[in-house]
Amino acid sequence: MTHAQRSQRLLERNGIVSSLVKAPVNLTRSGCGYALILRRHGAEGIRILKDADMLSGKIYEKNNDDWREVASDLS
Amino acid sequence: MIYLDNAATSFIKPPSVYQAVRNALMCASNPGRGAHQTAMNAAKIVYDCREAAAELFHMDDPSRVVFTSNATHALNIAIHSLVRPDSRVLVSGFEHNAVMRPLYASGCKLQIAGRRLFDSQAVYADFQNKIKAADLVVCTHVSNVFGFELPIDEIAALCRTNAVPLVIDASQSAGLLDIDMRRLGAAFIAMPGHKSLFGPQGTGILLCGQEGRPLLYGGTGTNSASPDMPELLPERLEAGTMNVPGIAGLLAGIRFVRDRGPEIIHAYEQNLLNVLIDRLSEIPRLHLYTDPDRRQGGILSFTVDNTDSESFCEALSRKGIAVRGGLHCAPMAHQSAGTEKEGTVRISLSPFTDVSQLEQARRAVRELTEL
Numbered sequence: 001m002t003h004a005q006r007s008q009r010l011l012e013r014n015g016i017v018s019s020l021v022k023a024p025v026n027l028t029r030s031g032c033g034y035a036l037i038l039r040r041h042g043a044e045g046i047r048i049l050k051d052a053d054m055l056s057g058k059i060y061e062k063n064n065d066d067w068r069e070v071a072s073d074l075s
Numbered sequence: 076m077i078y079l080d081n082a083a084t085s086f087i088k089p090p091s092v093y094q095a096v097r098n099a100l101m102c103a104s105n106p107g108r109g110a111h112q113t114a115m116n117a118a119k120i121v122y123d124c125r126e127a128a129a130e131l132f133h134m135d136d137p138s139r140v141v142f143t144s145n146a147t148h149a150l151n152i153a154i155h156s157l158v159r160p161d162s163r164v165l166v167s168g169f170e171h172n173a174v175m176r177p178l179y180a181s182g183c184k185l186q187i188a189g190r191r192l193f194d195s196q197a198v199y200a201d202f203q204n205k206i207k208a209a210d211l212v213v214c215t216h217v218s219n220v221f222g223f224e225l226p227i228d229e230i231a232a233l234c235r236t237n238a239v240p241l242v243i244d245a246s247q248s249a250g251l252l253d254i255d256m257r258r259l260g261a262a263f264i265a266m267p268g269h270k271s272l273f274g275p276q277g278t279g280i281l282l283c284g285q286e287g288r289p290l291l292y293g294g295t296g297t298n299s300a301s302p303d304m305p306e307l308l309p310e311r312l313e314a315g316t317m318n319v320p321g322i323a324g325l326l327a328g329i330r331f332v333r334d335r336g337p338e339i340i341h342a343y344e345q346n347l348l349n350v351l352i353d354r355l356s357e358i359p360r361l362h363l364y365t366d367p368d369r370r371q372g373g374i375l376s377f378t379v380d381n382t383d384s385e386s387f388c389e390a391l392s393r394k395g396i397a398v399r400g401g402l403h404c405a406p407m408a409h410q411s412a413g414t415e416k417e418g419t420v421r422i423s424l425s426p427f428t429d430v431s432q433l434e435q436a437r438r439a440v441r442e443l444t445e446l
Contacts, residue, residue, distance in 0.1 A: 001107040001310070002122065002307075002309055005122040006122075009126070014140065028300075030298040030301040031300030034297070
């Protein structure tokens with residue numbers, strides 16, 4: 001969770017708002033994890049995290065309760 | 076009661092600390108265990124505290140700030156991470172039992188460097204002579220008995236040069252002296268939250284310069300399907316439910332220290348201590364343990380001729396003065412100073428101490444020595 005919080009703070013400092021949520025169990029590889037949801041500025045947020053070497057896990061597109069994987073093995 | 080036992084625990088806290096503990100009890104539950112509002116409130120408090128500690132101790136990554144229940148817990152994790160039965164460990168002559176007992180329990184080979192009280196040069200020279208035969212150095216920053224400030228920057232540089240990991244016990248310095256993790260390059264720095272960081276009892280911090288080995292195993296709220304502890308810090312070293320009200324208080328305490336400035340607090344206590352030393356020096360039968368340069372923060376130990384320190388402290392307590400006698404859980408420090416037989420009376424100050432309180436303490440000490 002701390003990693004997600006740290007990423008969220010970095011995005012905040014760059015003016016990007018995100019929501020910290022519990023990830024669906026079927027999406028986490030070892031059970032219980034957190035996800036950051038960016039409703040806007042997704043590409044910019046990903047770039048910021050990547051530049052800071054803080055991008056890990058997977059990226060999904062979320063539509064209501066549907067999570068569609070769009071990138072993986074980011075760490 | 077006049078409280079002068081701040082080296083044990085800072086009993087008087089900034090008002091914001093009491094308020095933060097109360098607020099946390101009313102609005103924060105369990106961090107990392109859910110996404111509902113009270114869990115997220117708790118998670119925010121914990122992360123804010125990690126960030127505040129990382130900033131105060133010059134660390135880039137808040138996830139390397141691990142919360143513990145006290146400095147002893149933090150030191151046990153550090154020692155458990157680095158020491159094996161065949162390790163050769165070099166310690167100063169002023170270590171607390173929080174360092175010595177886990178080292179003894181590990182079965183490692185112990186060597187002591189630097190036993191001359193208030194002689195930083197001699198301490199450094201002894202470390203220099205012995206470091207080649209060491210796999211690890213564990214060193215207190217400031218003696219909890221005498222306030223003696225060990226030359227930690229120089230010892231850290233020696234460790235870096237010789238590629239020997241360093242564990243620092245910052246129990247008496249955190250919140251008062253500049254502790255720069257980047258500059259020191261220590262493997263671990265351990266500290267309590269309840270002394271000069273003004274958090275409640277039951278809080279501590281381990282700053283991790285390297286990966287640690289878990290001392291406790293259990294739930295972390297993440298990676299739950301795995302039988303192993305998570306690989307990532309801080310969760311790797313934080314099994315079980317956290318002391319969120321305590322951490323909330325610690326956050327308020329750290330902000331108090333940050334806003335006032337550790338160097339300002341330290342200078343205030345040092346000035347008070349100078350006043351105290353000058354006034355107690357006039358009392359016959361007292362022997363004060365003082366640094367010639369008066370670099371001993373807010374801690375002063377003294378002995379009274381032919382008087383047991385515990386009995387003297389009990390008598391002071393009856394007069395409303397709270398100080399601590401005996402060996403202060405640091406028998407080796409007393410052996411180094413030659414005070415192991417009777418112990419010492421220790422007065423320790425805080426930013427909430429004032430001169431009028433010191434004057435009342437002086438009067439009480441004087442009256443007791445005249446009996």
